[in-house]
Amino acid sequence: MKKSSILLIAIIAVAIAMILVIYTDSSTYSTFSEAKEKQTELYVVGVLNKQKSLDYDPVKDPNHFSFHMFDNDSTECQVVFNGAKPQDIERSEQIVLTGKMDGNVFHASKILMKCPSKYNQDQMEVIESSSAFNAAITQ
């Protein structure tokens, strides 16, 4: 089994390299202030500010939805999403945004919401909306 042993070692090496790359690909859950510093695409977790208005006027622009969110440090920031308003965002308990900071506005490419079920508090539903339809396979 010598040949296969050599192959096995090669394949294990590929696997290790792969896992390292997975972790370089991986991202972090961060805050708006970090997003300002880093200027890269990342996740921000937070809650919707229900005091401020959620603006979506499809008659004017069906691809512009803006709202305000507090991150986990309670920093508030305006968020702009290039797409339709996700249903039921008002009811969300927690929002996970994917996107990057642009000046003082966070541009979200994806919004993932956790909504409490109306009926029991320990059940969650998760709804996702994505503004960018992803064409598959990149280089």
Add this chain to the structure above:
Amino acid sequence: MDINFIGENLLPGQIGQFFVVLSFGAALLSFIAYFFSSKEPNDTTWKSIARGAFWINTISVITIGSILFYIIYNHLFEYHYAYAHSSKALPTHYIISSFWEGQEGSFWLWMFWQCVLSVVLVATAKSWESPVMTFVMLCQTFLASMLIGVEVFGTRVGSSPFILLRDAMNWPILSDPNYLSMISDGRGLNPLLQNYWMVIHPPTLFLGFASMIVPFAFAGAGLWQRRYKDWISPGLPWALFAVMILGAGIIMGSFWAYEALNFGGFWAWDPVENVSIIPWFTLIAAVHVMVAFKNSGQAYFTATFLALISFVLVIYASYLTRSGILGETSVHSFTSLGMSGQLIIFNAIFFFVMVGLLVWRRKEIPSTQKEEDIYSREFWLFIGALVLTVACIQIIATTSIPVFNAIFGTKVAPPIDPIPHYNKWQGAFAVVIMLVTGFTQFLKYKRSDHKKFWSAILVLLAVTLVVSAGVVFITKVYTNVMYILITFGAVFCILANGRILTDAFKGKWRLAGSAVSHIGFGLLLIGALVAAATSEVISQNSSGYIAVAGFDQVEKPGENLFLTEGEPVQMGDYRLTYIGDSVAMPNVFYKIKYENIDEETGKVKEEFVLMPFAQNNPQMGGLIGTPSTKHYITHDVYTLITAAASDSHSNDPKANDSERSGFEDYDEPATYEVNLGDTLRYRNGFFIVESINRDAKIENIPKGADDVIFGLKVRVVAADGKEFQAEPLFLIKDGNVFDFHKDVEEQGLRFRFSNIKPQVDKLEIMVYQKPLPEKKWVVFKAIKFPYINFFWCGTIVMTIGFLMAIYRRWKDNRAPRAS
């Protein structure tokens, strides 16, 4: 409980719960008895006990299912399961879907399939029955424990489908003796699941998951009983069956995602999709190495290990999807039932059984000291299996990030954009797999003739170059080197296996199954690649979008298009008109007319109406759209509603308030002094004051001698030519003046004959108009998926190939050939 609740039907639940406990006890007894029967094959007592217990378990499982169905079907909302997953309005086929919407129902489904498979095993496995059934019944015991729902030493074990609503929830009203009369309906089925794929996708998928236990059991029994080489032949048809069914189940899921979910595609590398495909890959690898071992005696350990690990990964998949651990990363994982501990134990036990057996028998595991030849089929079967395994490791590693976070307390987030992340790895693996799948067909076991091999391969490579260049050109995937490589690999695989298939027509039918399934897989891959790589959003909306110069990553223009009812919009090749909607509660269908117009003549070349629909279900998350797709041979046009005018979603379409005589719904009235024969305009047409009716009557008001009642006949002509009549009344009774208005509902008009002025010979008429209703609008997305039919065809071809292979291996197992 000393409250006497009214109207509860508690008997089905009590019977059901009894059978839940019985099924657990019977499975446990059957497991123990089969275990001892395997150790002492000559003592038939153990076997009789084991079989008896197995039949009791099977009957219990069927009874549980029947009672649960009875409860849901008859809307017994005193049971939490019926309340949480169904409602009275659901048609029967969706009642079936709601049966497995919850975790309890899907666990039951898994148990049920294991019973069915066990019946086949008991009938056919002969000397293998006891050891194989030992493993199956161990798994059945764990599954049954998931449904018990009883507290043991302060921890709840399992979650019963028969739990009562008042025990599951602590709402105040549930302590009212008459609470049932207050619960008018259940919460209903999630609209995303109201789709025919949801009726058949879960049963198929769970049959696939359930049948994965059989190869595990055979491999385990082989080690345990020291029948190392014997398990391959009976195990192979089962492994092929599991691969076929699980594959079909996964692709049905992707059909469902494509047709019913608003994900905008058929595969999104969502964690839930990933965990189902991992065991499928490992078992495919196992099948190939089993075949290699059978023919060459090489790679026994790999074959056994892969068959065992596949089922461990099935349990891992159900841990990930059912424990709630994916909550942050997945769209459609189950919510937690607080059973993650139980699932971890289930997973760990099977993992340790696997490791234990392999370590225990490590010295006896057959291995050959002989080096495989590089020009041998078994060598490359082995390599292919390893590549598949490495592909799995990549999927597992990324999908398990939440698990690593939970174990190590880290806060790593998955890749921002998972699809390219997975594609760059899996694309490379796919190329290698396709090439290996192609040229290995030209190698023989043990040793092949180098010259013959290379001459065949070189010819094939030349043909592949030409054909794949054509495919790349026609499908327009030349934008990316990876796309070209995958296409090349897949074409190579299809041609090589097609070449083998031509031999089959010359009478070598034995290899036809593998060739057909490989061709199917190649087609599937090309279809997936082309559809995903060249799909375009055709509702691209660049208005209101300003590219900012210097902004390094310019945002994409929006993908949602706004349509107002009756106003056509040009979109790519099509002219689109939103022509209205029809309501079939709870769904609203939006009719969108597509017209393809010939630029030169202006004639409509083709025309069709797509009806994507949406459900406004505030309890389930607002407006949930379901796509509608126009299928062509070469592409699909896919349409999805993302938002709609709220008034088309009033929950009761028949609520009209014409009974109310209030004037608050109308704009300020216009008062005209008119003569008979006058024509006046209103917003949507005109009306003619025709005549006075001096014999008008008013119900319930007797006409006194001095009283006067006049009706004023008005003819309304709307812009679309429709005519309406109205006759407002004027009344002088006992010297007082009254008037009675009349409405033309359809036009939102209200007329009052408010005065008669003889001195100026004029009649006074007041016209009220309702404000124009806001025009209905929808916001939608449209995506074009080219050549997706390859994907579906490939699936069908692959499944046929598996069927052929199963038949052949089953026959081989019945009548072993002298090899």
